Amino acid sequence: MLHRHHVSRPVRNSNGTRDNNHNSMNDKKENNEEEETTASKSSMDTSSAISSGIDNKQVYHWKDGTPFELTRASVCTRTLSCEEEDIDALTTTTASTNDDVEDKAPKTSTEVTNKEEHVTSCTIRLMSEEEHLFETLIAAADAYENGIITVDNFENASLEKNSTSPTCVTPPPPGCHVSIRVAGGWVRDKILGSHSHDVDIALDTMSGVQFASIVQAYLHTLAQEGKIPKSQSNKKIGVISANPNQSKHLETATMKILNIECDFVNLRAEEVYEEHSRIPTQQTKQFGTPLEDALRRDFTVNSLFYNIRTKQVEDYTNRGLDDLLMHRMIVTPLDPHTTFHDDPLRVLRAIRFCVRYDLDLDTTLREAAMSKEVHHSLHIKVSRERVGKELEGMLTGKGAKPGRALDLITELKLAGSVFCFPPKDVKVSGTVLGHEYVGTEEELAHLREIGWEEARALLQLLPQAMEAHNDELHKIEEDQTHASNTTSSNNKHEPPSVVDIRLLHLAVFLLPFRHLLYIDKKGKEQSVVSYMIKESIKYKTKDISSVVALMDHADKMQTIIRTLRDVLEQSTNHEFPSELPQLCRLETGLLLRTTKDLWVSCLLMASVAEMRDVQSCGNNSVVKNGMDDVLQTSRETYRSILNLGLDKCWKVRPLLDGRQLIKSLDLPKGPLVGVYLDDQVRWMLQHPNGSKDECERHLWQRKREREGADEEEHEISRGISDGVCPSSPVKKGNSAEENEGRHFSKKMHVESMDLM
Structure with missing residues (x-):
């Protein structure tokens, strides 16, 4: 099913709810003065804001150093309302934000006006499985809110053991409203007309583990009522624990629902850290708002939400759609230094998205990516497994351009942080482009x-x-x-x-x-x-x-x-x-x-x-x-x-295997057999149409040459050589001593023989 979404810019009331009187483009014209200052400022420099505050009131700074407070009442979010239409093609159109929307045939996938460039509508294609999934999630949340199903504590001991969130053991009481949003890559890919295999669900009032438990309980109820097969109700919940030391900030619950892999996580709040630490302090809130979560995302193109209850695409950074469809740019919601400090791996992810979706890197992002602080953080704060996985995403998969990705890694001076040399206390020797790898640390870095x-x-x-x-x-x-x-x-x-x-x-x-x-x-x-x-x-x-x-x-x-x-x-x-x-x-x-x-x-x-x-x-x-x-x-x-x-x-199989060589050439078992196998390989490469008999005659000749050389060396060592080399193979001796001496000579010759 296709959903066409039209952009409106609703303001927020002081209590954080959306004012539905401002959802149409015509109403927006009447309220233009009220929204003009906030909207223009938010759309202009959201990516350059640096957080310097805590608690509910966030203080940010623009590039010129001017501080501003970001609260729910001051947020102007671009929201795309959903309309179901029976259309066959995926379309994306835009119109001016200051004028009425006019019906115009788009020349490309996006259209903009000369007055103010904004994307104002797009279309999302939902698969039937995705529609069924979203209906199931909404029904599970409603059943819990209405007290139809209850989840007291974790029934799965391993789930409780793996959970690290302090509020995960007991879910919030029934009646607590749950807003369910799809976040990140799924929204981005759907807007671009691509299919996404994974769905990331973001929740505002409970953790991912809690909501996954609710969905699991709801599926059990449906199975007991005979509405779904039991095989669909016994899906296990996996828990990926948070690890701030490795920039994994949120605990994630994973569950397969209707053959779709789902990740559940709560909205991320603004985190407060001690100096030089990646572990959040006690001042960090448990749950964040959609705005806080969007600002903590890696890039604006990944900060979009799809609200499955309202069927709306929400753009809290006020530029995610523009950067994705119009500017074709990778931009961070906050100042890139702040974004990369949250997770240094994002600098590599920027390259991957840039290459895969044929986007450009924002200038300020480039500057931050080339900073020594980011390089150092990437080197010491991110596990090498995560670095390798991100690199693998650049080199393989749909849309991968490994040459451009590696070129960008070098251009941003990240090659040394990705492909690390051995530690300084390990001796490295050799040459780089003919230059000896010796000198001071500065000279080695230059090499x-x-x-x-x-x-x-x-x-x-x-x-x-x-x-x-x-x-x-x-x-x-x-x-x-x-x-x-x-x-x-x-x-x-x-x-x-x-x-x-x-x-x-x-x-x-x-x-x-x-x-x-x-x-x-x-x-x-x-x-x-x-x-x-x-x-x-x-x-x-x-x-x-x-x-x-x-x-x-x-x-x-x-x-x-x-x-x-x-x-x-x-x-x-x-x-x-x-x-x-x-x-x-x-x-x-x-x-x-x-x-x-x-x-x-x-x-x-x-x-x-x-x-x-x-x-x-x-x-x-x-x-x-x-x-x-x-x-x-x-x-x-x-x-x-x-x-x-x-x-x-x-x-190619040899004409004579090891056993045949031993029998035909009268060889002892041991390394000498390998010597004649190598001789055979060389002969077969030079004589691709040669026969087995021809190969055997050649090997006999090689055997005579070797044994003749052995005899000559032996005679010279005794000082009685007459200068004549034997021309026929050595006959089989009549005594054990003769055979032993001949075999010993063959084995000794293996060590000094040149195979080339």
Whole structure:
């Protein structure tokens, strides 16, 4: 169902209730003088207000330093009243706040007038499940208010144990009116025409746990009356405890109702803190007003409420709709320093919303985000798990733009706070862009900053490399039939390896630090990049190993690209030969067997690194030609790898397994078998159409060469060498001593043998 909402600006009576005589646009014209001062001031600079008071009377300051008091009587809230209409399309229209609303066909999703720019109407599409959910919540609240259902104490012992709110054990008495509002992201997404999977319910007279218990009791009543299945009435309530030390300020109750995940929480009040502490003092009120809650929200676009009783969208900051639909801006309701002090993670959330909804960052927000105080708070006050989860939201999901998100992190000087280095007392060694990581703390900080700027430059080149390979992927799909004819029979039905966009961006971003190492608690040398991913953002072990593998092999892949660029430059027609050089084929195959499905990401990352090297040496024409050469080389390398059947080469089964090698080559069990398995892999990469017999003859030849070298070394050590190497395999001895000596020689040779 669609609900079209029209904006009105009702004033508040001194008792906090809405004056319904001011709900129409025509009535507003008669009361313009009464509301003009408050409305204009609220809409102008609400985001710059800084709270400096406590209790019920809040004192704020505008940018010019002028103080003002914010009380219920002085609040002018923009409210959108709901009208149900039978329409097929989602529409959002606006009209002037000083003139009558005129019927105009919107040219875009929002229209504004030249006199005063405000969004004055929007449409919300409710799913049938959501309508049913809201009706259930209202019915549960009404049943409790009328004394039809009662909730004395928690029946669930674990619920009482997990609850931290002092008033959660006993709910308020029946008859207490409950205003039920949907808050935050659900309202924002609905206004934008998107579906939201989670519903956050905000309550004004009781805690989230209390109201969830009431809803649970109401569902039990319906089940007993046979109105709903029992399976819908036995939903458990989860409790997420408040943790002010980690900027988790409110206890939250979670419950699944009608297959919709619901979070219940009370409206947040203005909190009072001791200096340098995030724990609220006793002066903090238990429940807040909608205005107080809206002002404590992270951004104005998330401060909107949908009142499910009145079916109205409430904009208490007086600019949430404008910032969302018209200004397209991320703005904080209060001064951004205050908002970020409440929860430093909000600075990362600002980047996520900015990128996902294609919004801009407010200038004052940018300045606050770049402050050292915010960086320090983010580093010490927010758990690394929360930082990692917020970063994951930037890199994945609908509307994610990982390149832009990481670029903004660097632009706002937040990279060092997100991707932390090991502690100062841990020794870090290596190089950053060729510079030794040594010096004073200021010099090391400068080196890190150079690295982050280089990371930003690399990210800007990644889209070109990806676009070049996107074109190639489309061509490969079109030519799949022809390509499969030249692919190994073992893997010709395997789809080409794909790119993990998330890990690719992360690896490219951290590439400047790939040569830095540190000593962990066990005394082992580890990559600093692995520390960043494991300790700073708490990613999974698989992600850590994948990124480290990309780092370890980026230089090898870049060497292959440079080798093939030389082949391209030496060719007469500036085109690749039909097949890769034999040595390059072997090295490429060995690299793919190590990187496995990450090889495409590794190729793209190496291409970016090579493009960056070209970019840093030469004039514009040289750079452009060099960049084009790198992209062409990267494309042709990708196509050649597929055509030559090297993709998925790590899945190709050996012609001779370990047992067959032991029997055919008369080998002892042990590490020597692995040596010949590696020999076999190399031979199969160079001879993709070779037979089992041919492979066995090659391995016998390798065995003769090794044993001949062993005999020669043994004779030289005795001083009786005649300079002639044996040319045939050593015959099986007749005694145990002879066999033991021969096997001992083979085992010793494993330690000194060069597999390359």
